[in-house]
Amino acid sequence: MSELRTDVVIVGGGLVGCAAALRLRERGASVAVVEKNQLGAAASGVNFGGVRRNGRKLAELPIAARALKVWRRLPELVGSDCEYAITGNIKVARNEADLEQIAAHAEAQGEHGVEVQMLGRNALRDRYPWLGESAVGAAYCASDGQANPRLVGPAFARAARAAGAELIELDGAKHVARDGGGFVVETESGRTLRGGALINSSGAWGARLAARFGERVEIWPMEPQMIVTEPAPYFMVPVLAVVGGDVYARQIPRGNVIFGGRSGTADLDVGFAKVDAEESLTTLARTIDIIPRIADLSVIRFWSGVEGCTPDHLPVLCPSRTTPGLVHAFGFSGHGFCLGPASGAVAAELALDGRTETPIEGFDIGRFSEA
Amino acid sequence: MSGDTPRVLIVGAGPAGTRAAETLVAHGVAPVVVDENARSGGQIYRRPPNGFKRPAAALYGFEARKAQAVHAALDGLRERIDYRPDTMIWNIEGGVAQALGPDGIERIAFDALILATGAMDRVIPFPGWTLPGVFTMGGSQVALKAQGCAIGDPVVFMGTGPLLYLVAYQYAHAGARVAAVLDTSHLSQAIPVFPGLLRGGRTFAKGLWYMTWPRTAGIPVRRGITPVAAEGEAALEAVRYLDRRGRKHRITCTGLGIGYSVKSEVQLAELAGCEMAFDPLAQQWLPEADEDGRALKGSVYLAGDGAGVAGADAAEVRGRLAALALLADTGIAADRGLQARQRAKLRRIMRFRDALERAMPTPFHMARTLPDETVICRCEAITAGEIRQGRALDPAEMNRAKAFTRVGMGRCQGRVCGPAAAQILAAARGCGVEEVGRLRGQAPVKPLAIRAGAEAAIEDRARAASI
Numbered sequence: 001m002s003e004l005r006t007d008v009v010i011v012g013g014g015l016v017g018c019a020a021a022l023r024l025r026e027r028g029a030s031v032a033v034v035e036k037n038q039l040g041a042a043a044s045g046v047n048f049g050g051v052r053r054n055g056r057k058l059a060e061l062p063i064a065a066r067a068l069k070v071w072r073r074l075p076e077l078v079g080s081d082c083e084y085a086i087t088g089n090i091k092v093a094r095n096e097a098d099l100e101q102i103a104a105h106a107e108a109q110g111e112h113g114v115e116v117q118m119l120g121r122n123a124l125r126d127r128y129p130w131l132g133e134s135a136v137g138a139a140y141c142a143s144d145g146q147a148n149p150r151l152v153g154p155a156f157a158r159a160a161r162a163a164g165a166e167l168i169e170l171d172g173a174k175h176v177a178r179d180g181g182g183f184v185v186e187t188e189s190g191r192t193l194r195g196g197a198l199i200n201s202s203g204a205w206g207a208r209l210a211a212r213f214g215e216r217v218e219i220w221p222m223e224p225q226m227i228v229t230e231p232a233p234y235f236m237v238p239v240l241a242v243v244g245g246d247v248y249a250r251q252i253p254r255g256n257v258i259f260g261g262r263s264g265t266a267d268l269d270v271g272f273a274k275v276d277a278e279e280s281l282t283t284l285a286r287t288i289d290i291i292p293r294i295a296d297l298s299v300i301r302f303w304s305g306v307e308g309c310t311p312d313h314l315p316v317l318c319p320s321r322t323t324p325g326l327v328h329a330f331g332f333s334g335h336g337f338c339l340g341p342a343s344g345a346v347a348a349e350l351a352l353d354g355r356t357e358t359p360i361e362g363f364d365i366g367r368f369s370e371a
Numbered sequence: 372m373s374g375d376t377p378r379v380l381i382v383g384a385g386p387a388g389t390r391a392a393e394t395l396v397a398h399g400v401a402p403v404v405v406d407e408n409a410r411s412g413g414q415i416y417r418r419p420p421n422g423f424k425r426p427a428a429a430l431y432g433f434e435a436r437k438a439q440a441v442h443a444a445l446d447g448l449r450e451r452i453d454y455r456p457d458t459m460i461w462n463i464e465g466g467v468a469q470a471l472g473p474d475g476i477e478r479i480a481f482d483a484l485i486l487a488t489g490a491m492d493r494v495i496p497f498p499g500w501t502l503p504g505v506f507t508m509g510g511s512q513v514a515l516k517a518q519g520c521a522i523g524d525p526v527v528f529m530g531t532g533p534l535l536y537l538v539a540y541q542y543a544h545a546g547a548r549v550a551a552v553l554d555t556s557h558l559s560q561a562i563p564v565f566p567g568l569l570r571g572g573r574t575f576a577k578g579l580w581y582m583t584w585p586r587t588a589g590i591p592v593r594r595g596i597t598p599v600a601a602e603g604e605a606a607l608e609a610v611r612y613l614d615r616r617g618r619k620h621r622i623t624c625t626g627l628g629i630g631y632s633v634k635s636e637v638q639l640a641e642l643a644g645c646e647m648a649f650d651p652l653a654q655q656w657l658p659e660a661d662e663d664g665r666a667l668k669g670s671v672y673l674a675g676d677g678a679g680v681a682g683a684d685a686a687e688v689r690g691r692l693a694a695l696a697l698l699a700d701t702g703i704a705a706d707r708g709l710q711a712r713q714r715a716k717l718r719r720i721m722r723f724r725d726a727l728e729r730a731m732p733t734p735f736h737m738a739r740t741l742p743d744e745t746v747i748c749r750c751e752a753i754t755a756g757e758i759r760q761g762r763a764l765d766p767a768e769m770n771r772a773k774a775f776t777r778v779g780m781g782r783c784q785g786r787v788c789g790p791a792a793a794q795i796l797a798a799a800r801g802c803g804v805e806e807v808g809r810l811r812g813q814a815p816v817k818p819l820a821i822r823a824g825a826e827a828a829i830e831d832r833a834r835a836a837s838i
């Protein structure tokens with residue numbers, strides 16, 4: 001079969017991989033992406049769709065700020081806004097201890113330039129009369145928003161392809177190895193790709209690829225489970241999350257409420273996540289406490305997706321410690337949709353320049369072996 | 372397996388489910404039988420709600436005796452089976468069926484599963500089909516049988532398949548004004564398969580009778596037509612079509628029943644882990660099973676139209692065969708003679724069905740050329756043009772088209788619009804419809820009331836996933 005030679009080969013065509021491909025083309029580098037499934041259809045295509053800085057760990061705030069700039073430029077960058085809308089985000093506390101915790105975090109975020117406003121019980125009721133009694137207060141971040149995950153990854157893929165990236169899908173990377181000064185990738189179907197640099201953006205499978213280069217990361221699959229209702233009159237503008245993570249919800253203007261909180265199951269060898277409907281019943285019960293009116297709606301679909309979770313819930317986004325030219329960008333621990341566009345760009349810069357302007361301290365793969 | 376006899380769950384209490392239950396009981400196995408309807412009989416032998424007085428002969432015509440026999444069979448089993456009407460299975464997961472019944476969520480554990488989930492209307496959208504006043508053939512029947520009313524006055528029936536004539540007959544017989552029967556198939560398609568049709572014997576004779584009946588009643592029948600549009604401001608006022616020679620016609624009506632035979636209900640089979648294979652005649656992905664309805668893996672058996680459409684008589688046969696297969700697989704000695712006779716009968720019916728499908732073929736191709744602005748997915752208001760845009764990233768495929776355009780994402784989960792959408796996408800891609808795949812089945816197979824689900828939650832089974 002054919003052999004393809006590019007400056008960079010990317011393994012994993014999720015949002016991160018596709019965004020990296022687009023950035024590489026912008027920089028004039030040739031690039032090929034291999035995706036074992038469909039482009040942008042794994043975690044990137046099935047996630048909740050929250051684009052937020054509210055409650056985000058401080059270490060991620062700089063890259064999140066960069067991501068926000070990209071989100072706002074989507075129409076010019078990828079030809080569609082992908083239903084990205086700045087709707088605000090409320091993080092709701094159900095008790096005083098939780099409230100104190102988010103207040104402290106809000107203050108720290110303020111020091112990093114992210115404006116987060118605290119809302120007491122009354123203010124919260126006034127603004128969101130649909131909230132249940134159990135909500136005692138919230139942190140509100142006006143600059144947060146949401147987008148349609150099904151559109152974003154593919155939009156980046158399309159834009160990258162239009163810009164000259166070689167995108168291969170439904171064909172996984174089977175063997176990946178050092179090859180002279182660069183890398184060689186053999187695919188399931190027998191294609192050979194050679195690249196000067198290699199980006200590992202293979203999501204939940206990222207640790208497996210890293211292990212081939214002698215780098216160990218404790219990462220486990222997480223399978224957040226999503227629920228969508230039939231359309232209802234539009235009432236909920238901001239994205240809502242509850243401290244503890246057992247309820248998060250958003251409504252799209254056409255009326256469907258999308259929410260989640262518990263997990264399905266996944267077998268990384270099979271490749272996709274399975275729904276555990278019993279778990280979702282629990283989410284239904286928890287969500288009714290927070291948004292009582294959804295009790296009168298019907299669920300039309302459950303789904304789940306798989307993502308890699310690291311011990312500290314921060315991604316692995318760094319040059320390899322063992323292998324020059326190898327860049328890791330995986331393990332986004334359930335909140336990498338927001339970061340995706342910037343993470344891809346950072347990975348591209350690391351592959352070309354070995355460095356990036358964006359602060360990525362805290363994302364180094366070495367942090368796991370040092371511990 | 373718990374205890375001596377297997378715990379068997381039968382989903383569907385139509386002709387297939389009923390005969391399966393009866394056969395199991397005859398061999399000492401007492402199944403759980405669930406059906407989302409309040410009364411047994413399935414779609415074809417749907418029973419009116421209690422208190423309705425129309426006699427069986429009026430409701431079921433020639434089939435009255437069969438209908439009554441199927442009803443009586445299930446009624447006679449009620450003491451010996453665990454029968455749960457008004458109960459919808461919304462998911463199947465690891466040997467447990469999750470149901471929503473009158474008392475809320477129920478979990479039904481089983482060792483073996485017989486899916487007798489039947490069929491639903493096959494729809495080919497056309498401009499105006501979402502106007503109030505346009506019903507499916509099945510919907511038209513429900514209105515008549517379960518609600519005792521007609522879908523309009525006058526009424527036109529359009530589509531093809533035996534149901535077209537049967538429903539027209541039932542309507543006229545009940546006193547409704549039927550303005551016309553418009554059939555997309557024509558006689559020339561029946562001629563080559565005539566020998567096969569003759570094998571239908573009595574069934575064929577009855578079919579012919581229904582087909583010729585409207586003319587004797589003064590109702591115009593037009594064959595070889597092409598639907599153009601349903602028209603009206605706020606509701607249906609008229610239907611337009613082209614005749615065989617391409618001449619335009621318009622008929623005033625306030626009710627229009629449309630349908631092209633029926634398609635199998637297969638979502639539960641898919642959730643239960645059945646392998647699916649493309650059936651070229653039905654242009655549908657069906658669960659793979661052997662002649663007796665035994666799925667390729669797991670203790671799953673398929674019976675009736677849910678295993679591929681073959682009609683009510685075949686459903687009774689397949690219900691018995693599925694039960695016999697299940698008994699054999701669980702080591703319970705079953706009646707070999709019965710099995711041989713049922714198999715032979717099924718083969719006869721299948722040959723006839725095959726000829727019938729060819730004599731009155733569903734014009735799947737009509738979906739391919741629908742104007743861009745025609746709504747295909749009515750839940751989400753997605754047009755043919757938007758589905759063609761679903762090709763935005765090749766290779767176009769149904770789940771991808773769903774992701775990009777929302778087709779099949781609404782309340783019906785693509786059960787209504789999926790087949791037409793697949794045709795449109797395939798045409799846009801210039802490939803066979805099997806190449807664009809099928810929408811993956813997902814729970815719940817029908818909308819699930821949140822309040823009922825929440826009340827049944829078992830707390831703290833696992834850690835919460837934090838996002």
Ligand SMILES: Cc1cc2nc3c(=O)[nH]c(=O)nc-3n(C[C@H](O)[C@H](O)[C@H](O)COP(=O)(O)OP(=O)(O)OC[C@H]3O[C@@H](n4cnc5c(N)ncnc54)[C@H](O)[C@@H]3O)c2cc1C
Binds near residue numbers: 039046047339
């Ligand atoms: C259900 C769910 C809800 C979420 N909600 C949110 C949210 O609201 N907000 C938020 O910010 N984040 C959210 N996330 C997280 C977010 O989706 C991910 O962090 C992000 O999409 C990661 O992008 P990715 O490109 O790294 O991963 P993916 O999209 O998973 O892409 C990795 C790709 O690599 C491919 N691959 C793996 N191995 C190989 C191989 N050997 N050869 C070729 N290809 C390979 C995979 O097929 C896959 O397509 C959620 C995640 C899930 C699962």
